[in-house]
Amino acid sequence: MRWPTTIGVIGTTVTLPEGYSMAGVDRALHPGAAATAPGADPAPPDVAPVPAAEVLAADRPQYYDWDCRQSQGGGLEASEVLICEDPDPPASPTATVMLTGGSHAGQWQHAWMMLADTYDWELIIADKSGCRLQSTENAGSSSCAAWNANLIDAVAERAPDLVVTPGTVMNRSTESIEDGAPQRWRELRSTGAEVLLMRGTPRPDASVADCLAQGRESGECGADPSQIAAADPLDDLDLPDGVHTVDLTDHICPDGTCDAVVGNVVVWYDDSHLSTSYVETLAPLLDAELQANVPDLFR
Numbered sequence: 001m002r003w004p005t006t007i008g009v010i011g012t013t014v015t016l017p018e019g020y021s022m023a024g025v026d027r028a029l030h031p032g033a034a035a036t037a038p039g040a041d042p043a044p045p046d047v048a049p050v051p052a053a054e055v056l057a058a059d060r061p062q063y064y065d066w067d068c069r070q071s072q073g074g075g076l077e078a079s080e081v082l083i084c085e086d087p088d089p090p091a092s093p094t095a096t097v098m099l100t101g102g103s104h105a106g107q108w109q110h111a112w113m114m115l116a117d118t119y120d121w122e123l124i125i126a127d128k129s130g131c132r133l134q135s136t137e138n139a140g141s142s143s144c145a146a147w148n149a150n151l152i153d154a155v156a157e158r159a160p161d162l163v164v165t166p167g168t169v170m171n172r173s174t175e176s177i178e179d180g181a182p183q184r185w186r187e188l189r190s191t192g193a194e195v196l197l198m199r200g201t202p203r204p205d206a207s208v209a210d211c212l213a214q215g216r217e218s219g220e221c222g223a224d225p226s227q228i229a230a231a232d233p234l235d236d237l238d239l240p241d242g243v244h245t246v247d248l249t250d251h252i253c254p255d256g257t258c259d260a261v262v263g264n265v266v267v268w269y270d271d272s273h274l275s276t277s278y279v280e281t282l283a284p285l286l287d288a289e290l291q292a293n294v295p296d297l298f299r
Contacts, residue, residue, distance in 0.1 A: 135180025
């Protein structure tokens with residue numbers, strides 16, 4: 001389904017079809033990440049957040065139900081790179097975007113879907129559960145390492161214009177770059193695709209859905225901001241031309257706090273991943289970052 005979309009960082013108006021988490025939600029009452037934009041009005045007080053705690057655990061990306069994710073772990077037979085195809089690609093895409101690198105890449109699906117519709121991009125996903133871009137040193141025995149080795153050929157075959165993957169990982173204590181990941185990024189770039197590294201996102205200590213369902217305050221249910229490095233570790237790397245970075249941390253943990261609710265929208269649906277609802281409210285902010293950092297995508 002195609003639909004008209006107007007994207008602006010402040011005063012966002014988005015008409016979403018059924019199947020999107022924020023479809024039918026009053027964005028004036030539930031601005032989510034739009035409330036973190038410079039100059040934005042604060043979210044109205046005394047508004048119950050969405051999604052409600054009893055349905056929050058199900059607020060996850062659409063592609064989880066498409067039977068196209070490679071399983072976590074497993075033997076080398078689980079190292080094949082499976083592709084989640086765009087269910088409604090444009091007749092003549094202006095670009096093809098691939099999300100890859102585990103569920104922390106896939107958590108961004110709905111923001112990219114909204115932008116893909118706006119700019120006539122094809123959006124595909126290659127996800128092995130629990131497997132980030134990393135060293136292939138143990139490709140003979142590790143299904144994740146073998147999947148990483150196979151990914152480069154899969155990208156070369158599909159020839160996306162842009163590959164999007166997490167650049168850092170936050171594991172509740174520190175923020176780091178996965179061992180071997182920079183080599184994978186260079187290999188992805190060698191296929192001709194540009195590469196976008198999205199800074200990792202903080203992880204709560206426990207399920208946000210369970211925490212809120214227990215009636216606890218949202219400030220108690222969020223993530224510890226100390227896991228966020230003082231400076232983005234990607235800033236210290238000498239990245240090749242065509243490898244870009246985007247950091248949306250200030251819109252996930254505004255003012256140095258990582259509350260479970262921002263702009264009357266719940267930020268995480270479990271103990272690790274952003275809720276699809278909140279990701280949809282991040283789309284205009286992601287759009288602005290892409291316009292500034294990956295201008296070749298807009299043509």
